[in-house]
Amino acid sequence: MAKNSSAADTTVKKSKWVQIKRDKWMYLLLLPGFLYFVIFKIIPLWGIFISMKTFYAGVNFFEADWIGFENFIKFFSSTGFWQLLKNTLIISGMNIIFFFPLPILLALLLNEIRVQWYKKALQTLVYVPHFVSMVVIASITFMLLKESSGEGQTGGAIFEITKALSPSHQGETWLGGKIAIYWVLLFQTIWKETGWGTIIFLAALAGVDVEQYEAAVVDGATRLQQLWYITIPAIMSTVVTMFILRMGSVLNTGFEQIILMQNSLNKSSTDTFDTYVYNIGRVDGNYGYSTAVGLFKSIVSLIFIQAANRLAKHAGQAGLF
């Protein structure tokens, strides 16, 4: 017996070696990407050590003092932590409540259009903002929201509209308002990504069997009934998957948009974990502390994503992994 299994082992080893030799060119193809991931994704994990040091820009890493988890403790016990958590959850929460349903609604509306050229033209149109850079969107926003800079000069179109609607309003403006800026961020996202977000739902809708609609028409179903009993159930699984994945990234607000819209007036309400890492680390040069904040966010995100993925599988969806 023992002899047999060791013989089997050697054949397995041999056949493995034969396989590796057979696939040598595949390994060569794999090599650049493999090296990329090792260098740019694995090596930065030494940040775990950076987070345990008092490490500033201009200081030698090896000479910086070890302080254990002090950076983390300092972060959790600071009042800033709760403010960051609150801001992050407000921005993400508004995004999930108000933005998430919109691509689904738009996809359902587009799906109801039977004139193909009009549908296609509309699709082309609503995809456009996705390809426009955040800097351009911020520029357009400033243009539309800016206050009038002097006598006889006009402000931006939206500034003028809000002024006309509430002429007595004084104080906070759109861009400087601690609450108003949240709506500005939300509307930017809606304008930029709603159209693009329809793609995945339209793809799911394209998979619905036409015969189902034909049978429904024979049974005398109205369009609204078809929508309710055939179309919506058909995209439900995609909606659930997307929702769970979105919940998994609730702490990620990104840098690009918020750093563009941030100013001294709204900073206390727009600073999120992501922007804080940038401002403390890259701008102020406090590497150790910034890395600790980033790591904290990464670890919590990892837990969220795993939980979301489990939930997706539990709900009978494919999940991501």
Next chain:
Amino acid sequence: MFKRKLASDVVMDLIVYVILTILAILMVIPFIYVIAASFATEADILSSPLFLFPPHPTVAAYKQIFDMSGMGAQVIRSLCVSIVITLVGTFINLFFTTTMAYGLSRSNLVGKKIVLNMVLFTMVFGGGMIPTFLLVKSLGMYDSYWSLIIPGAISAYNMLIIRNFFMDLPAGLEEAASIDGCTDIGIFIKIALPLSLPALATFGLFYAVGHWNAYFDALLYLNDQKKYPFQLVLRNMVMLSTENTTNDEELPKESLKMAVIVVGTVPILCVYPFLQKHFAAGVMVGAIKG
């Protein structure tokens, strides 16, 4: 019988068309305003909050961009920088992404599981901004254009989707080619790549748009203002007039800003409609095949 329309269906049709048409108009108005303002005089922009056609059309702003003195030179130079970074960057993206995707596409490759797990792990967990910044710096890429290209060479997400494409290619083709004496690299170049051209074009566009629209990596890694790509120059132009700067530098006019936006946005908008029908394949959320 099918031709007969129910009254409720007609009403529904009407509502759908009206809502969508209004949405489409709202979506387009900002673009039209930007274009109109880029052709307008400064007085028009300051006296009227919104117009869809310039009251006194002029190309002064565009002349200022292309006359290569003052602010124009900066804009043109940054456009050239962005074009080169987009072209070289997208090529490198596609090279790294497709080779790795193909390398991982053979289901019985020894060690594939380890590499795949590494990729998945890095998708959900990373060292963060500062460790990556320090790495880029220690590799000598700080203040170099390579810092905008190499650190983002592969999007794990795109790589996995392209890998799914390669895995779905008919196995018979590859077998026939290998019997004909083709190596795996030959099969990759002569069969797998040509068969997935629509996917490559789509992901090429996604990568290219990413490079063209990026400003944040330049903000992190570039120090020399002369090296700034287009989006960062535009950002600084816009910020210069919103933050209350006290320096005596001449503020860029609104019409100039709008013209710069038009010049920097139109090229990318001309490309994408041609690839539109392939977009769906590029955003699919699918389980990762083992």
